[in-house]
Amino acid sequence: MTTSALRRHPGGSAPDTAGIGRDAIRALYAELALHPKPGLVSPLDSGSHDDMDMATFMRSLFALRGYFRDIATAGAEGADFDVLRGLGIEAERRMLAATGGINTHRGAIFSLGLLAAASGALKHEGQSLAGPALGEAVTRRWGQALVAAGIQARDSDSHGARAIRRYQVRGAREEAAEGFPLVFGTALPALEEVLARTGCLERALVQTLFTLMSVLEDTNLLHRGGTEGLGFVRDGARRFLDAGGVLMPGWRERALALHRDCVARHLSPGGSADLLAATWFVHHQRSGAERT
Numbered sequence: 001m002t003t004s005a006l007r008r009h010p011g012g013s014a015p016d017t018a019g020i021g022r023d024a025i026r027a028l029y030a031e032l033a034l035h036p037k038p039g040l041v042s043p044l045d046s047g048s049h050d051d052m053d054m055a056t057f058m059r060s061l062f063a064l065r066g067y068f069r070d071i072a073t074a075g076a077e078g079a080d081f082d083v084l085r086g087l088g089i090e091a092e093r094r095m096l097a098a099t100g101g102i103n104t105h106r107g108a109i110f111s112l113g114l115l116a117a118a119s120g121a122l123k124h125e126g127q128s129l130a131g132p133a134l135g136e137a138v139t140r141r142w143g144q145a146l147v148a149a150g151i152q153a154r155d156s157d158s159h160g161a162r163a164i165r166r167y168q169v170r171g172a173r174e175e176a177a178e179g180f181p182l183v184f185g186t187a188l189p190a191l192e193e194v195l196a197r198t199g200c201l202e203r204a205l206v207q208t209l210f211t212l213m214s215v216l217e218d219t220n221l222l223h224r225g226g227t228e229g230l231g232f233v234r235d236g237a238r239r240f241l242d243a244g245g246v247l248m249p250g251w252r253e254r255a256l257a258l259h260r261d262c263v264a265r266h267l268s269p270g271g272s273a274d275l276l277a278a279t280w281f282v283h284h285q286r287s288g289a290e291r292t
């Protein structure tokens, strides 16, 4: 559908879905370029990954450049979850083609895709993006379908589904169906506090990543290291934060120490990396809305 057809919503406007798409890619790049990031791929090194590096992720980002724009347009058009799922599966296919079969952004395609769709929907209807509006829009529009998809996927063979079955934890779908409570209730306050106190984006993103790592039931960590691996990362992140986090001198060395420990244990908090990008995206969408 052309954007002119989007103009018909009373009180709304044709949302800049290309701009929403660019913001999503920028959020994923901000996550990728950040370091230190315990166990994760960054310009520093490939973390706990033998099969992917910065170049792999850059190819993945390039392959996804149209997806976030398209799913934002679908949200603006009032698409149901089946339409979003189709776009997501096609995006996963393009990601795998670009990376030679490596799973770089499967979780981000899902989480950031839903938030981009919600942004397109709210902007099309002329509704506020303030506070938890974007998360609430995901729950209101697609929450039931997400819960149903989660029940249906319980028997799938994905790493996440196996971790959910074995350890009885929430996964990406539950986080989304509930409106991303960790993003809105935990990560965004951490990001905005450090931004307000330091004005430093790098430190704000590191603090936010460690905050997510300290609480998230990351199915990647469970898949790779079981409850011991998840506990190791959570405890290490909590110790970093309890020592003052990025607000204390020597924070970078402390963060690098946990990075080295995660690499030694082959642990990678990929779920937290995705939600860090989602947090930056929501912050940017909300501040952008205030600017206009």
Ligand SMILES: CC(C)(COP(=O)(O)OP(=O)(O)OC[C@H]1O[C@@H](n2cnc3c(N)ncnc32)[C@H](O[C@H]2O[C@H](COP(=O)(O)OP(=O)(O)OP(=O)(O)O)[C@@H](O)[C@H]2O)[C@@H]1O)[C@@H](O)C(=O)NCCC(=O)NCCS
Residues within 6 Å of the ligand: 084, 085, 086, 087, 088, 089, 102, 103, 104, 105, 106, 107, 108, 109, 110, 111, 113, 114, 153, 156, 158, 159, 160, 161, 170, 171, 172, 173, 175, 216, 217, 218, 219, 220, 224, 268, 269, 270, 271, 272, 274, 275
């Ligand atoms: C809902 C889906 C994400 C599928 O989820 P599922 O539960 O089936 O499991 P996975 O396929 O494993 O995907 C889960 C990915 O989600 C991220 N994640 C993990 N825990 C959480 C959490 N608690 N909250 C939110 N997100 C979470 C994480 O993604 C990142 O890590 C991956 C890279 O790490 P790595 O360990 O290398 O991954 P693997 O290759 O699996 O392991 P190795 O072989 O390398 O050891 C990467 O995906 C990051 O993004 C989890 O991996 C969703 O994909 C789905 O349902 N898709 C179907 C289409 C659809 O409905 N789309 C909707 C579009 S809006």
Ligand SMILES: Nc1ncnc2[nH]cnc12
Residues within 6 Å of the ligand: 031, 032, 039, 040, 041, 042, 047, 049, 104, 105, 108, 268, 269, 270, 271, 273, 274
């Ligand atoms: N930087 C990163 N390294 C490893 N897995 C990730 N998943 C999302 N971002 C990632």
